[in-house]
Amino acid sequence: MRKGFEVLEILADGRCHSGGAIARSLHISRAAVWERISVLRAAGLDIDAQAGRGYQLARPLELLSATAIRAALDTEARSRIGEIQVLAKTDSTNQRLLDLALTKDIHGHVCLAETQTRGRGRRGDLWHAPLAGGLYLSLGWRFERPPATFGALGLVVGVSAVEALTDCGCPGLGLKWPNDLVRGRDKLGGILIEMRSELSGPTTVVIGIGINVVLAEAVRQRIDQPSTDLLRACGSAPSRNLLAATLLSRLASALPQFCTHGFGPWRRRYEQLDVLRGEQVELVLPDGVVRGSVEGISGVGALQLRMNEGVRAYLSGRINRVPRES
Numbered sequence: 001m002r003k004g005f006e007v008l009e010i011l012a013d014g015r016c017h018s019g020g021a022i023a024r025s026l027h028i029s030r031a032a033v034w035e036r037i038s039v040l041r042a043a044g045l046d047i048d049a050q051a052g053r054g055y056q057l058a059r060p061l062e063l064l065s066a067t068a069i070r071a072a073l074d075t076e077a078r079s080r081i082g083e084i085q086v087l088a089k090t091d092s093t094n095q096r097l098l099d100l101a102l103t104k105d106i107h108g109h110v111c112l113a114e115t116q117t118r119g120r121g122r123r124g125d126l127w128h129a130p131l132a133g134g135l136y137l138s139l140g141w142r143f144e145r146p147p148a149t150f151g152a153l154g155l156v157v158g159v160s161a162v163e164a165l166t167d168c169g170c171p172g173l174g175l176k177w178p179n180d181l182v183r184g185r186d187k188l189g190g191i192l193i194e195m196r197s198e199l200s201g202p203t204t205v206v207i208g209i210g211i212n213v214v215l216a217e218a219v220r221q222r223i224d225q226p227s228t229d230l231l232r233a234c235g236s237a238p239s240r241n242l243l244a245a246t247l248l249s250r251l252a253s254a255l256p257q258f259c260t261h262g263f264g265p266w267r268r269r270y271e272q273l274d275v276l277r278g279e280q281v282e283l284v285l286p287d288g289v290v291r292g293s294v295e296g297i298s299g300v301g302a303l304q305l306r307m308n309e310g311v312r313a314y315l316s317g318r319i320n321r322v323p324r325e326s
Contacts, residue, residue: 003032004039005088005114008132011040014060016053043115044130046216059214061132064112065241072245077252081139082108091118093138094194094208101196101204106140112244130219134189134229135211135240139248141255144202149263151315152301154179154193156258157207159269160250161189165211167246170234174275177294177303177319181211182275185321186228188212209247213237263301271296276319281305284318291322 010022019030026033037055041047046058066084073081090096093111095118100106113136116129129136143150158175165173165181176182181189189211196204212229214237220227231237257265271277276294283290283305292305292312302313 004036004043007033007036008040008045008061009063011047011055011057012061012063014057016050016056018054021054040131044133044216044219058216062240063132064114064244066112068241069110069112069245069248072242073252074249077245077249080108080252080256081110081248084110085112087111087113089113089115089117092116092208093136094192094206097138097140097206098194098196101140101206105142106204106206107142109140110248111138112136129210130215133215133219134213135209135243135247137210137244137247138206138208139251140204140206141251142202142204143259145259146203147259147262149300150203152263152266153205153207153258154191155270155297155301156254156263156266157191157193157209157251159266159273160254161191161209161211161247162273164243164247164250165230165238167250168238168243169236170230170238173233173273175270175273176275177297178301178316183228183233184275186226186233188228188230188233207251211243213240213243263299267297267299270301276303276321280322282320282322283314284320285314290314 006026007022010017010025019033022033023030037047037049048056048058050056064086066086069084070078090113093113093116096111097106097109100109115131116136155178158179158181161181162173162175172183173188174182179191180187189209192208194206194208212227214231215229274296277296279294281292281294283303290305290307292307295304295306295311298304298313302315303317303319304311304313
């Protein structure tokens with residue numbers, strides 16, 4: 001992928017570049033250029049080959065830049081965000097930070113990647129991460145004294161993510177409990193929080209966020225659920241560097257507030273974005289499936305379902321909408 005990335009840096013401007021010009025620039029053969037183009041296509045990029053002219057991306061591409069992201073952080077975030085690492089390729093940005101946490105403090109450490117080979121969602125689901133087609137970001141954070149409503153952290157992150165996307169010109173988005181960013185019924189992104197805690201000590205979490213920015217049609221067809229990207233949902237794709245910085249700025253403000261005040265101040269904001277309220281759903285649990293109507297969320301972030309025997313709260317589970325009767 002590193003060699004393919006060299007070709008991508010040339011094609012990123014969206015103009016047509018001849019195979020000969022690329023070969024001369026990189027001091028490689030035209031056959032090697034073709035091999036690297038094939039690698040980029042396999043990674044999910046839409047590259048057109050025009051006889052007699054050369055290669056061209058379907059649209060210009062902005063590559064991630066740690067310098068650009070840090071420059072766009074707000075003042076508060078610049079004081080709270082530490083190292084920003086941008087990788088061309090990794091297995092999982094969350095895993096990178098979890099591994100790093102074994103040897104050093106990762107509080108405020110950020111890891112982003114242009115593509116992931118083993119990106120994952122909750123319960124180990126595969127997260128499709130085409131090259132430069134999304135934002136794959138993980139943030140390490142230490143809570144010295146986690147609040148009593150610590151289980152609602154993912155909901156706070158979800159609210160922050162939607163508000164960051166709104167700041168970047170992508171309104172009309174919502175949240176599907178417990179960890180999905182959605183537009184209508186289509187999934188736009190997801191959140192995965194993993195943690196390492198010490199007995200009677202601080203808790204370190206890795207907050208992973210994946211957002212579809214521009215997905216090639218071939219990639220969308222491989223996703224096993226209704227999905228969308230920012231280009232389709234909002235009519236245009238924002239700068240990924242600006243989106244990363246805006247998201248980090250929102251989180252750098254939200255996480256200390258959550259640590260101090262818990263989920264209470266965030267509950268109403270979440271409810272305004274909740275796309276499941278009033279829906280008939282089934283919740284898949286380790287010991288079976290329950291059905292009910294979503295009554296919203298509790299003060300600790302649990303899903304509240306109204307069933308024949310009354311309202312019950314659930315802190316986890318895989319949720320599916322029950323199809324409406326025609």
